[in-house]
Amino acid sequence: xxxxxxxxxxxxxxxxxxxxxxxxxxxxxxxxxxxxxxxxxxxxxxxxxxxxxxxxxxxxxxxxxxxxxxxxxxxxxxxxxxxxxxxxxxxxxxxxxxxxxxxxxxxxxxxxxxxxxxxxxxxxxxxxxxxxxxxxxxxxxxxxxxxxxxxxxxxxxxxxxxxxxxxxxxxxxxxxxxxxxxxxxxxxxxxxxxxxxxxxxxxxxxxxxxxxxxxxxxxxxxxxxxxxxxxxxxxxxxxxxxxxxxxxxxxxxxxxxxxxxxxxxxxxxxxxxxxxxxxxxxxxxxxxxxxxxxxxxxxxxxxxxxxxxxxxxxxxxxxxxxxxxxxxxxxxxxxxxxxxxxxxxxxxxxxxxxxxxxxxxxxxxxxxxxxxxxxxxxxxxxxxxxxxxxxxxxxxxxxxxxxxxxxxxxxxxxxxxxxxxxxxxxxxxxxxxxxxxxxxxxxxxxxxxxxxxxxxxxxxxxxxxxxxxxxxxxxxxxxxxxxxxxxxxxxxxxxxxxxxxx
Numbered sequence: 001x002x003x004x005x006x007x008x009x010x011x012x013x014x015x016x017x018x019x020x021x022x023x024x025x026x027x028x029x030x031x032x033x034x035x036x037x038x039x040x041x042x043x044x045x046x047x048x049x050x051x052x053x054x055x056x057x058x059x060x061x062x063x064x065x066x067x068x069x070x071x072x073x074x075x076x077x078x079x080x081x082x083x084x085x086x087x088x089x090x091x092x093x094x095x096x097x098x099x100x101x102x103x104x105x106x107x108x109x110x111x112x113x114x115x116x117x118x119x120x121x122x123x124x125x126x127x128x129x130x131x132x133x134x135x136x137x138x139x140x141x142x143x144x145x146x147x148x149x150x151x152x153x154x155x156x157x158x159x160x161x162x163x164x165x166x167x168x169x170x171x172x173x174x175x176x177x178x179x180x181x182x183x184x185x186x187x188x189x190x191x192x193x194x195x196x197x198x199x200x201x202x203x204x205x206x207x208x209x210x211x212x213x214x215x216x217x218x219x220x221x222x223x224x225x226x227x228x229x230x231x232x233x234x235x236x237x238x239x240x241x242x243x244x245x246x247x248x249x250x251x252x253x254x255x256x257x258x259x260x261x262x263x264x265x266x267x268x269x270x271x272x273x274x275x276x277x278x279x280x281x282x283x284x285x286x287x288x289x290x291x292x293x294x295x296x297x298x299x300x301x302x303x304x305x306x307x308x309x310x311x312x313x314x315x316x317x318x319x320x321x322x323x324x325x326x327x328x329x330x331x332x333x334x335x336x337x338x339x340x341x342x343x344x345x346x347x348x349x350x351x352x353x354x355x356x357x358x359x360x361x362x363x364x365x366x367x368x369x370x371x372x373x374x375x376x377x378x379x380x381x382x383x384x385x386x387x388x389x390x391x392x393x394x395x396x397x398x399x400x401x402x403x404x405x406x407x408x409x410x411x412x413x414x415x416x417x418x419x420x421x422x423x424x425x426x427x428x429x430x431x432x433x434x435x436x437x438x439x440x441x442x443x444x445x446x447x448x449x450x451x452x453x454x455x456x457x458x459x460x461x462x463x464x465x466x467x468x469x470x471x472x473x474x475x476x477x478x479x480x481x482x483x484x485x486x487x488x489x490x491x492x493x494x495x496x497x498x499x500x501x502x
Contacts, residue, residue: 250282
């Protein structure tokens, strides 16, 4: 005899419960994935809208405007991977400003010439419009930026969305496009594209803007002993390694434009000493990209055109210490030790730096590898305008606690952490759009990479070279060789540091 037995009611209820739990998990995962996509897409849409607003603002008022960006990691994080857990990723429109200019007797407030926002610039054609002025241009700039902001500050959703990259390439201390800066013991350093570089042996992501203090540059500062880690736009400078993404020390800068080490007293007389301006404070969050300093910004002209601002301008122009003399503001006037007040000032103000933020940029000289203020042919952030016809800003989901070290089991998992990814495309003529980056090649497209394209051969020069007559990579006979990929991210792009597809 055969005995058949059906499910009991309890067994059926158990099965239904298991199926319900499974469906709930799938639904939760799907919801979170959709929520991430909606948040990143919403942030990209908002950014594109604000950029269009800035363009209209410049055109309507017939002025030069800008959108300046800020990136600040959460205090306590390593800085290896950018994060927005403290809400430090934001941007804002800047327009015409008020700036204090004039001599000692006539310091006052007057409007900047119509059509200008406060570019980091030399005042009056020289470093100062009046040789007797006691005003520090660093402080003047910070004050003028306070009056230049227009509209609201736009903060990326805290802990949800972050800037993955502003620009196409993190050049580090590269001086020219043929220079691939690789500190000893590192094969995955600079340059870094917007999607970063992947070390398949160490299973680690080297992202755009990441900070690795263990890598030291070969250059030394004026004391001939200090070596800094030139990574992640931090360029830790003379203050030493950055722990927990906060300033390791105060920076009190010399606030004496004419360099006479004299302070004007209430009775009109002068006494030895110097005014001081606190540029940053120990223990406070340290921006990777500082919006007030105009580290990275887009410029909007009255005719509707758009340009990418010169990266880290203020850092480079205003602050350098070199050799036996102190330079007030980059290649401005030198304060030599023979100055009659210098030794007294030096003895009584050991905690006051005569330099600005110049040791926080990349002034590496290709000849003797010393820190110099000369203009460089390649800046810390590069773009492929000549090859793609646009500037790009890349956004993705924020990094949760535990992923600050960039460690993933594979390149594909590293890509997972950056997806969904959206890019805002800004064309110089004024067209502004956004699109989602795909993690697979479109149907019908054969995945392959242009042979011989390595980091050392990348170029971010903003003019068309002979190899790129129409923005595409060409062979010597002008036959097509490849094109830059801007709308997809594949594991091979991370591992090969190659984003030129045939």
